[in-house]
Each structure stands twice: as structure tokens, then as C-alpha cells.
Amino acid sequence: MAFQPIARRTFLRGLGTAIALPALEAMASSASIGAAAEAPKRLAFMYVPNGAHMPDWTPQDVGRNFALPKILEPLEKVRQHVSVLSGLAVDNARAKGDGPGDHARSAAAFLTGMHPVKTEGRDLRAGVSVDHIAAKYIAGDTPFPTLELGCEAGRLAGTCDSGYSCAYSNSISWQSATQPAGKEVNPQQVFDRLVGGGNSKDIAESQHRRRARQSSILDFVAEDARRLQRKVSTTDRQKLEEYLESIRGVERRIENPASRFSETDIHRPDGIPNEYANHLRVMGDLMVLAFQADLTRVSTLMFANEGSNRRYRELEITGGHHQLSHHDHDADKMAAISKINRYHVEQFAYIIDRMANIPEGDSTLLANTGIVYGSAIRDGNRHDHHDVPVLLAGNLGGTFDTGSHQTFPDKTPLMNLMLTMLQAVGAPVESVGDSTGTIALV
Structure with a gap:
């Protein structure tokens, strides 16, 4: 027939x-x-606040035969789809003479690679973020050039971190150097x-x-x-x-x-689900649906605002996330941070598994997507910005392999990864933020 x-x-x-x-x-x-080359390439960027407990994050070995550390154990089922990238840095999240405000600078610099202007007013300035640069070249005729999602509401005005506008802490997506894109946190409205x-x-x-x-x-x-x-x-x-x-x-x-x-x-x-994990997963599901139906090819998802002090009662943890991240080497606080980090990775693994099981011609939705998950802070206690926690998932239409632990020279700009991904989707850009070149992803 x-x-x-x-x-x-x-x-x-x-x-x-x-x-x-x-x-x-x-x-x-x-x-x-069914040809994989004909499927659209997509990009997603997921942000988690307050850094990570790096001893429980970083694998001991490099290459493919590495043991998953405690925080990353939830990735076991999808480990062939995810790489751990060590050594990347977000230099423009550092103070550079501007004093306190690492949380605001971290979120603002994560996708822009720029040092934000310290201000509480309307004279905001960071840079155009990678998601919006990518959308100029791969959005095609999709109804939504970009889709900005989050799980914690936040103002785009007022002061949230040591003289920095809340717009910096609450946004990773910037439409222009002076205009944060904001995000939608209510799944009903996104739907x-x-x-x-x-x-x-x-x-x-x-x-x-x-x-x-x-x-x-x-x-x-x-x-x-x-x-x-x-x-x-x-x-x-x-x-x-x-x-x-x-x-x-x-x-x-x-x-x-x-x-x-x-x-x-x-x-x-x-x-908005009352259970945080449900909220994260339904926002992830909405992103997946938007990709699956080609409603957008670029999305961001903030698990929480930078500096978030969310309480994780479901994990039987007392104290807020930001408060605990200033652990001062207290064993109980470090254990709590590790537990929160692992909880976030569990939700990330759920999204990756969903995408890996959605066929797209002879391939899968995940195989045609590149996803960066991470933070612009390494350790919340020290507010340092070198060797930040970063995961890379998906193959971006066969552009690179995953399933390994790669290390890069100390203080390699995170924006080198972003530049590599932009060029992989056909964006004719030679630099972005503080990038110094592309990197080899194996």
C-alpha cells in the first residue's frame, strides 16, 4: 500500500x-x-549551582576504563553516552578586582565567557551567550529559536550577590550583551x-x-x-x-x-510539582518533546539559580545548599554537598536515558544532540573557577565520541569547548568569550 x-x-x-x-x-x-546526516543537530546546556564536592566527582583514571566516582555513579546506565571533562576553567567568573560576587559572575560567564559589569542597576553587561549564537545558525524554521527553562524562579532586577544584579545570578542565557533572556520555571506554561x-x-x-x-x-x-x-x-x-x-x-x-x-x-x-526531582524531570521532558518535534534546536536548563540556598528535605539534609557549600572542611557538610551533587546527576541521567531511547531515523535523539552539564564554580567553599565540574553528553550527529574521562591542561577555557560545539553545528565563529581555540573531543 x-x-x-x-x-x-x-x-x-x-x-x-x-x-x-x-x-x-x-x-x-x-x-x-533515516539518514543520520539529515537529522537536525541540537544543543542543550544545563547548569547546576554552588560547584561540587570534587573528591567525589573526579574519576581517578583517564580514558574509557575509569570507575565512576560516588557523585557520578547514577550515570552507570548511560555512561557510554557521557564524558567527564576535567581541567576546564571559567576565568571571567573570577573577581578581577571587583571583589565579592562569584556566584553572579559564575552564572553570567558560563555561556558568555565574559566578565560581567558589576552593577545593581540597568547598565547590565555580559555577552551574547553560546545558545543564542548557535540559534542564529541552526534554528531554521523552528517556532522557538531557543528555549530557556529553569526550576527556581528569580528576579532580573534588584541585588542578589554583593552588588551584582539578580539578572546575573538567575540567568545563563543572554540575547545580547545587555539583555538576559530569563527563563520559564512553570511547566504548565511551557507546555x-x-x-x-x-x-x-x-x-x-x-x-x-x-x-x-x-x-x-x-x-x-x-x-x-x-x-x-x-x-x-x-x-x-x-x-x-x-x-x-x-x-x-x-x-x-x-x-x-x-x-x-x-x-x-x-x-x-x-x-509546578512540589517534589524538586519531579520538577526537574518534567522540565527535562518538555525540553525533549521540543527537540523531538523540532520546535527548537537549542535549549538551556538551570537546575537552580547560582547561589541557591534550596533545602533538600527529600534527602534528609538540614541546611540550605549555598550555606552547606561553605563547608570549611566540615565532614558532615561535605557529605551533604556530595549527596546534593549526586541527586542532581540522577536527574541529568534520567534526561540522557530518555533521549537515548527515542529513535530518530537510524539514530537517536541523543546521538544528534550535544549537551553540556556543569557549573562555573569548582568548590563552593573556595569559590574557585579552575577545573570546574563538566559533563558532555550526546554525539552531536557523530561529531565526537563519548564515554571517556578527558583531562585538559590546567585552566583551559571552558569556552574552548563551547567554540568546538559551535563550529560542529556549522556556526562560522572563530572565537567566543575568552576562548583560545577548539579542543579535541574523543
Whole structure:
């Protein structure tokens, strides 16, 4: 039976709803859509605050046959997809005569490689971040050139760190040298952005009906989905069903957040899970859906704001994260930091595993993506910025291999990694931030 080709930018539509589709066989023209070279390349950048307990982070051996240290043990299932990169530095997070404010400088410099101007006012200045540079060249006709996500709300005005504007601590993405991009922390709002279609009145009506009737977004596109399923192959029908079920899974998790509450949870907006791990994972799921449907090819995800003092009651840890990071070599505090670091890596591993199990032609979503995870602070107690904790996941369309522990000469700029990734996706840039060249990734 011959199946009718469909356009790559096909949407399932309903009242105030437009659900983009993943790559299907029916979207192929004369060339096979299964070819890895034809899949879009994507970039993601994930940030964790307050550094890491490096003795429990850094592998003892280099190369591929290294034992995962305590913090990185959750990567065991996906270790072939992840490399540990040691020796990279964020020099422009250092004071350079500006005094205290390492947390603000760290977040601001992570993707810009620039030393931010110390100010509490409107005269902000850092640099254009790597995600926005990349988007200029790989966004294509995606609805969202970049997608900025986070799990901790934060102001873009006022003072958050020793005379630095909160915009620095609460943002890693910068649209221009003077304009932070901010981020969205409410998964319900992100979901509505990704699936909204039509005019604002129809979108509002769709949202109202779904919440009033406790119905699914998929109910609004059911007829369109049935029509499409009659036009495509068995393989495409199965892929479409799996994709729609993944959308419904995210929707359920947004509508039914975890039941654990604390005194700080009562006033959280609708759609934000009360359990931090659930919040992180649903934001990761939304990023994955956006990549899968080619709604964006560039995303950032801040696990928390830099300098965050979030309390991890679910880990039975007393004290806030930032407070504990100033451990002064106290064994209990260092153990708590290690536990928090491992908890973050668990959520990262979940996202990587999801992407590794989503087919994309003859490859996978993860194989066509490059993901950097890390911090611009090494040890929160010393606020140092050399040998910062960095992981690299995905193969970026076969650009590099993963599964190793690589070490680089001390104080190699982190921006050398960023420049390497920009050039790998075709961005014609010779430098970015304080980069001094590209690096070899094996």
C-alpha cells in the first residue's frame, strides 16, 4: 500500500492547539529521513549551582576504563553516552578586582565567557551567550529559536550577590550583551507554549476547557490524529502513538504533582510539582518533546539559580545548599554537598536515558544532540573557577565520541569547548568569550 507523503511542518490541530510531529517516514522525500546526516543537530546546556564536592566527582583514571566516582555513579546506565571533562576553567567568573560576587559572575560567564559589569542597576553587561549564537545558525524554521527553562524562579532586577544584579545570578542565557533572556520555571506554561495554536482567544478557551473538564490536550486533536494515522505506515503509526503517549505522560505529571508539601509549597503556582526531582524531570521532558518535534534546536536548563540556598528535605539534609557549600572542611557538610551533587546527576541521567531511547531515523535523539552539564564554580567553599565540574553528553550527529574521562591542561577555557560545539553545528565563529581555540573531543 502506498502512503501519502506529508510535510515536515505538519501539525495536529484543534481548538487553540497545534501539536508538532516528530520525524516520520512519511515526511521523507527522495532521500531517506533515516539518514543520520539529515537529522537536525541540537544543543542543550544545563547548569547546576554552588560547584561540587570534587573528591567525589573526579574519576581517578583517564580514558574509557575509569570507575565512576560516588557523585557520578547514577550515570552507570548511560555512561557510554557521557564524558567527564576535567581541567576546564571559567576565568571571567573570577573577581578581577571587583571583589565579592562569584556566584553572579559564575552564572553570567558560563555561556558568555565574559566578565560581567558589576552593577545593581540597568547598565547590565555580559555577552551574547553560546545558545543564542548557535540559534542564529541552526534554528531554521523552528517556532522557538531557543528555549530557556529553569526550576527556581528569580528576579532580573534588584541585588542578589554583593552588588551584582539578580539578572546575573538567575540567568545563563543572554540575547545580547545587555539583555538576559530569563527563563520559564512553570511547566504548565511551557507546555501551553509548545502546543498552543491559533489566536489568543482560542488558546485561552482550549486551556479553560481542559482544566475545567480535566481533559487532555490530545482530546482536541483526536480527529486530526485519526486522519493522519490512516495515511501513514504501521511503523509511523507506532511512532506517532508513542509520541502522543509521551505528551500525555508529561501532561499527567504537570496536572498531578507529587503529594509532598512543605510550608513553602503552599503558594506555588499551578503546574509546578512540589517534589524538586519531579520538577526537574518534567522540565527535562518538555525540553525533549521540543527537540523531538523540532520546535527548537537549542535549549538551556538551570537546575537552580547560582547561589541557591534550596533545602533538600527529600534527602534528609538540614541546611540550605549555598550555606552547606561553605563547608570549611566540615565532614558532615561535605557529605551533604556530595549527596546534593549526586541527586542532581540522577536527574541529568534520567534526561540522557530518555533521549537515548527515542529513535530518530537510524539514530537517536541523543546521538544528534550535544549537551553540556556543569557549573562555573569548582568548590563552593573556595569559590574557585579552575577545573570546574563538566559533563558532555550526546554525539552531536557523530561529531565526537563519548564515554571517556578527558583531562585538559590546567585552566583551559571552558569556552574552548563551547567554540568546538559551535563550529560542529556549522556556526562560522572563530572565537567566543575568552576562548583560545577548539579542543579535541574523543
